[in-house]
Amino acid sequence: MSSSKEQPSEQPSLLPSLPDDIIIDILSRVRWCDYRTLSLVSKHFRSLIASHALYARRSFLGCTERRLYVALSNGVTTYHNPYILCLKANGGNHRLVLIPWPTNVPHVGSFANVGSKIYAFDTLNRYHHLPIPSVDCRFQTVHLVSCMNATMDVSVAGVIDGKIYVTGYTKTQWDTAAKMVMAVFDAETQIWETATETIIGRPYGCVVMAGKMYRRDARNSFVYDPKESKWETDKRLNMFKWEGGCVVDDVLYYYDIRGGKVLRAYDPRKSSWVVVKGLERLVAEGRFSESYYTGSCGGKLVLFFSKDRRIKGIRCAQISLERRHHGRSEIWGKIDWCDDVLFRSDDLFVTKTLDVIL
Template structure:
């Protein structure tokens, strides 16, 4: 072997693993949550640190909070569902990061945030006889609350004034119709209040307009949840749209809202948004104060890019609307767009620009 060919000296080892563990945790806690997934692949040691209770306790102590949007994605080939977090990059190069999820917490269902906790309700309510899991996002720990005091076939949930309203339906014997049932969980007392039967219907997608705001809330979740506007809950079944006023304790129908078969919607600043895949593939907005629908303008290019997509979904994060849609029927992948919204009044009419 020629003497000119010298063996390359190995790269010096990283000094971080040589530091005391409490110092490593202090360094990691100041980083971005979205980078933890990559750090967990470095070594088993880093994997254990990223999953440790101490790391999240340190982040909470330092006040390291981030806006995060949780997304559940399904694989049509394997029928599996996995939870991700959408990381919003400064250069608009957003990415979905797979996150660890407790095995006994549903991957698919209705999720609501109250303070620092995520409450998970199985969409089909197959486990209504079991305690309801709640995840503390600060420490990545799971706690169990009392099982629901009502049996319902499908459950969707929303939050108003620290109370979780869970709505589903029960089948009526000797009848093809179903009766809606509501159960209320008080997150402050951790007690389920009395369940009530409400009206005939089968809720399959809900929105709560007048979105619940918590002093500790830092995350949003994209799911099939109740939507809140003006302190009321909005839901629909295959035929009708309904409004529930918790102060009055009663449901009413909303004919204007029922003009379109909205689903997969979300609320931003007390306005309901949903992507109408059946009616021209446009983003529609419903203002409950004016009981009126408008088409969001300025999204023509975005709509054109997604014209071959089969599925769409909306979410809200940091006061903006996030639109998810598949690339097209043949290509696997998800696109996302973060949309800023602006209301304008033009010639006596209100319009929304995106």
């Protein structure tokens, strides 16, 4: 009889030896937010999750998801730190999770996304001979696109039909000789179109509704029709100094912190402003907040607001919107959820949101 102890038999692998195409087909039906956990299973899983084949399969099956990327700043520096709005595991609260950002992509400036790609335009783009980086959020890879065809300090960027409209100063903005110009980048052909001058001053807001771009400067609101290549003033939109707004179903929404702290909506088809109803509890909860920002993701409105001065952090509410007609047009909001999404010792506020397809 052997004196050596009998060695326990090796446990069978919990992962079946399936062909890669079958594993990819299974993974493509899993929520994107679970991929980080699944990547810890093995090196092989990690390589499959980072493969182009997986996302091609997700697209073919219609399993793509929309995720809200959020840029935060502390007001002291101009740096934007990238976060993503995620649902905590096991049915927990929503959280803003800091994500890795490639070192060769600027943390300052303006951002715009087309599909799964985020384009980063440096605020100080005087060195216009440098290529523009784009981040593919599916793989966290960076691709450099052609240099901008105009020397400008970028202010804002908006997207219409796959084209990015970038507006900025030809010189420093405090220079009296500075002019505003607009350059257009076609994300499909990767080509910059001819830059043109604009009639607007420094833009404080930029949204796209029904194929037109709406912007405002310190005094006026403007609308740009790319089909006619023409800017016009919009007096009705100019009734309120909208800023930090978003668009859901071709309607502009912004939180009016000066005019009674209400969520206002502007419908360009009717040239009319209304106050969104049904949000009295949310308005009361945020009455001591000092900063607000609205974003849209998957047809829902997302409202970020700071907590009071004593309690640092950011709260967020997702709002479903409904049109009602009782003699006149009404828009009602329903709060789907409202959570503390970030706790920090310093003051942070939202500067940009991007609805990214993954």
